[in-house]
Amino acid sequence: MVHPHRVVPAATYLVTTRCYQRTFRLRPSEETNRIIAYCLAFALETTGVVLRAVCVMSNHHHRS
Numbered sequence: 001m002v003h004p005h006r007v008v009p010a011a012t013y014l015v016t017t018r019c020y021q022r023t024f025r026l027r028p029s030e031e032t033n034r035i036i037a038y039c040l041a042f043a044l045e046t047t048g049v050v051l052r053a054v055c056v057m058s059n060h061h062h063r064s
Contacts, residue, residue, distance in 0.1 A: 024059045025059065026056055026057065027058070036056055
């Protein structure tokens, strides 16, 4: 479980999140892309955080 982190204005963060038990669950597909895009857009809209880059791999992703 990931606990909330303090967000400092104008700071840059690198966030990495693994899939459940490090398994390969992010299969490349249009559906996966749409789900990830929706989740990121929702999170950005509700927090006001600026996303500079995202990298999604089969068992984890990075955001900064």
